[in-house]
Amino acid sequence: MATILLCGVELFLRGKLEALLPEHRFETADGIDPPDVVIADIARVDPDDVADTYPDVPLLGFTNHTDRSCIDVCPVDCIHIAERVLVIDPEECIDCGACEPECPVEAIFPEDALPEKWEPFVRINAAFNESFDVVNALVESYAAEHDVQNVPLDQR
Numbered sequence: 001m002a003t004i005l006l007c008g009v010e011l012f013l014r015g016k017l018e019a020l021l022p023e024h025r026f027e028t029a030d031g032i033d034p035p036d037v038v039i040a041d042i043a044r045v046d047p048d049d050v051a052d053t054y055p056d057v058p059l060l061g062f063t064n065h066t067d068r069s070c071i072d073v074c075p076v077d078c079i080h081i082a083e084r085v086l087v088i089d090p091e092e093c094i095d096c097g098a099c100e101p102e103c104p105v106e107a108i109f110p111e112d113a114l115p116e117k118w119e120p121f122v123r124i125n126a127a128f129n130e131s132f133d134v135v136n137a138l139v140e141s142y143a144a145e146h147d148v149q150n151v152p153l154d155q156r
Protein backbone atom coordinates (compact mmCIF):
# COMPACT_ATOMS: atom_id res chain seq x y z
CA MET A 1 0.00 0.00 0.00
CA ALA A 2 1.33 3.41 -0.98
CA THR A 3 0.62 6.60 0.94
CA ILE A 4 -0.48 9.36 -1.41
CA LEU A 5 -0.55 12.95 -0.16
CA LEU A 6 -3.16 15.15 -1.87
CA CYS A 7 -2.43 18.89 -1.93
CA GLY A 8 -5.20 21.25 -3.03
CA VAL A 9 -7.19 18.38 -4.52
CA GLU A 10 -10.99 18.83 -4.54
CA LEU A 11 -13.20 16.34 -2.72
CA PHE A 12 -14.75 15.26 -6.02
CA LEU A 13 -11.37 14.22 -7.37
CA ARG A 14 -10.30 12.69 -4.08
CA GLY A 15 -13.37 10.45 -4.26
CA LYS A 16 -12.50 9.48 -7.82
CA LEU A 17 -8.92 8.64 -6.86
CA GLU A 18 -10.00 6.59 -3.86
CA ALA A 19 -12.40 4.63 -6.04
CA LEU A 20 -9.77 4.06 -8.71
CA LEU A 21 -6.97 3.15 -6.29
CA PRO A 22 -8.63 1.41 -3.34
CA GLU A 23 -5.46 -0.37 -2.35
CA HIS A 24 -3.68 2.91 -1.49
CA ARG A 25 -3.99 5.28 1.45
CA PHE A 26 -4.82 8.93 0.75
CA GLU A 27 -3.81 11.71 3.12
CA THR A 28 -4.51 15.42 2.96
CA ALA A 29 -2.81 16.69 6.12
CA ASP A 30 0.83 17.64 6.56
CA GLY A 31 2.82 15.94 9.26
CA ILE A 32 2.20 12.36 8.25
CA ASP A 33 5.04 10.02 7.53
CA PRO A 34 6.74 10.92 4.24
CA PRO A 35 4.33 9.98 1.46
CA ASP A 36 5.28 7.76 -1.44
CA VAL A 37 3.74 10.16 -3.96
CA VAL A 38 2.31 13.69 -3.84
CA ILE A 39 -0.56 14.71 -6.13
CA ALA A 40 -1.07 18.48 -6.28
CA ASP A 41 -3.52 20.78 -8.05
CA ILE A 42 -0.98 23.36 -9.15
CA ALA A 43 -3.69 25.97 -9.73
CA ARG A 44 -4.26 25.92 -5.97
CA VAL A 45 -0.89 25.16 -4.43
CA ASP A 46 2.61 26.20 -5.40
CA PRO A 47 4.40 23.09 -6.69
CA ASP A 48 7.74 24.58 -5.59
CA ASP A 49 6.50 24.66 -1.98
CA VAL A 50 5.44 21.03 -2.22
CA ALA A 51 8.75 20.04 -3.79
CA ASP A 52 10.63 21.90 -1.04
CA THR A 53 8.64 20.09 1.65
CA TYR A 54 9.02 16.66 0.06
CA PRO A 55 12.23 16.90 -1.98
CA ASP A 56 12.63 13.16 -2.41
CA VAL A 57 9.03 12.30 -3.22
CA PRO A 58 7.66 12.12 -6.77
CA LEU A 59 5.21 14.98 -7.41
CA LEU A 60 2.35 14.64 -9.86
CA GLY A 61 0.94 18.08 -10.72
CA PHE A 62 -2.31 18.80 -12.52
CA THR A 63 -4.88 21.59 -12.78
CA ASN A 64 -8.60 21.34 -12.23
CA HIS A 65 -9.46 24.99 -11.97
CA THR A 66 -12.89 26.40 -12.72
CA ASP A 67 -11.73 29.99 -12.82
CA ARG A 68 -13.80 31.97 -15.31
CA SER A 69 -12.57 35.47 -14.62
CA CYS A 70 -11.64 35.83 -18.31
CA ILE A 71 -15.37 35.93 -19.08
CA ASP A 72 -15.87 38.84 -16.69
CA VAL A 73 -13.21 41.03 -18.28
CA CYS A 74 -14.10 40.46 -21.92
CA PRO A 75 -15.58 43.75 -23.22
CA VAL A 76 -17.50 42.07 -26.05
CA ASP A 77 -18.75 38.95 -24.23
CA CYS A 78 -17.17 36.59 -26.73
CA ILE A 79 -15.97 33.88 -24.31
CA HIS A 80 -18.45 31.04 -24.02
CA ILE A 81 -18.83 27.94 -21.88
CA ALA A 82 -18.88 24.62 -23.70
CA GLU A 83 -19.09 21.24 -21.97
CA ARG A 84 -15.43 20.85 -21.07
CA VAL A 85 -13.77 24.09 -22.15
CA LEU A 86 -14.24 27.80 -22.53
CA VAL A 87 -14.08 28.96 -26.15
CA ILE A 88 -13.43 32.37 -27.66
CA ASP A 89 -15.57 33.33 -30.64
CA PRO A 90 -12.87 34.40 -33.11
CA GLU A 91 -15.33 36.49 -35.13
CA GLU A 92 -16.38 38.60 -32.16
CA CYS A 93 -13.00 38.84 -30.40
CA ILE A 94 -11.40 42.27 -30.84
CA ASP A 95 -7.92 41.10 -29.76
CA CYS A 96 -7.81 43.50 -26.84
CA GLY A 97 -5.78 41.06 -24.73
CA ALA A 98 -7.71 41.75 -21.53
CA CYS A 99 -8.40 38.07 -20.91
CA GLU A 100 -4.82 36.83 -21.20
CA PRO A 101 -3.52 37.89 -17.75
CA GLU A 102 -6.73 36.66 -16.11
CA CYS A 103 -6.15 33.03 -17.01
CA PRO A 104 -4.49 31.28 -14.03
CA VAL A 105 -3.07 28.51 -16.21
CA GLU A 106 -1.94 30.73 -19.10
CA ALA A 107 -4.21 29.05 -21.63
CA ILE A 108 -4.95 32.17 -23.72
CA PHE A 109 -2.57 33.30 -26.44
CA PRO A 110 -2.59 35.77 -29.32
CA GLU A 111 -3.02 33.69 -32.48
CA ASP A 112 0.48 34.52 -33.74
CA ALA A 113 2.05 33.34 -30.47
CA LEU A 114 0.15 30.09 -30.05
CA PRO A 115 2.44 27.17 -29.10
CA GLU A 116 2.28 24.48 -31.76
CA LYS A 117 0.95 21.86 -29.35
CA TRP A 118 -2.24 23.90 -28.85
CA GLU A 119 -2.93 24.25 -32.57
CA PRO A 120 -6.01 21.93 -32.41
CA PHE A 121 -7.71 24.56 -30.28
CA VAL A 122 -7.77 27.05 -33.15
CA ARG A 123 -10.24 24.73 -34.87
CA ILE A 124 -12.11 24.10 -31.61
CA ASN A 125 -12.62 27.83 -30.98
CA ALA A 126 -13.59 28.48 -34.60
CA ALA A 127 -16.20 25.74 -34.33
CA PHE A 128 -18.18 28.00 -32.01
CA ASN A 129 -19.63 29.56 -35.15
CA GLU A 130 -20.91 26.16 -36.29
CA SER A 131 -22.49 24.95 -33.03
CA PHE A 132 -21.69 23.85 -29.50
CA ASP A 133 -22.24 20.29 -30.68
CA VAL A 134 -19.31 20.65 -33.05
CA VAL A 135 -17.17 22.26 -30.33
CA ASN A 136 -18.00 19.49 -27.87
CA ALA A 137 -17.38 16.74 -30.40
CA LEU A 138 -13.97 18.18 -31.29
CA VAL A 139 -13.06 18.50 -27.61
CA GLU A 140 -14.11 14.91 -26.91
CA SER A 141 -12.03 13.76 -29.84
CA TYR A 142 -9.02 15.74 -28.61
CA ALA A 143 -9.50 14.46 -25.04
CA ALA A 144 -9.68 10.84 -26.20
CA GLU A 145 -6.62 11.23 -28.38
CA HIS A 146 -4.58 12.84 -25.59
CA ASP A 147 -6.06 10.91 -22.66
CA VAL A 148 -7.40 14.06 -20.98
CA GLN A 149 -9.28 13.14 -17.81
CA ASN A 150 -10.94 16.39 -16.70
CA VAL A 151 -14.64 16.16 -15.95
CA PRO A 152 -17.24 18.34 -17.74
CA LEU A 153 -17.45 21.88 -16.35
CA ASP A 154 -21.04 21.50 -15.15
CA GLN A 155 -20.10 18.48 -13.03
CA ARG A 156 -17.34 20.16 -11.03
Ligand code: SF4
Pocket (backbone or CB within 6 Å): 073, 074, 075, 076, 077, 078, 079, 088, 092, 093, 094, 095, 096, 097, 098, 099, 100
Ligand atom coordinates in the same frame (compact mmCIF):
# COMPACT_ATOMS: atom_id res chain seq x y z
S1 SF4 B 1 -8.88 39.34 -26.42
FE1 SF4 B 1 -10.88 38.77 -27.29
S2 SF4 B 1 -11.65 37.20 -25.87
FE2 SF4 B 1 -10.00 38.27 -24.77
S3 SF4 B 1 -11.04 39.89 -23.62
FE3 SF4 B 1 -10.40 40.82 -25.58
S4 SF4 B 1 -12.18 40.56 -26.91
FE4 SF4 B 1 -12.51 39.18 -25.19
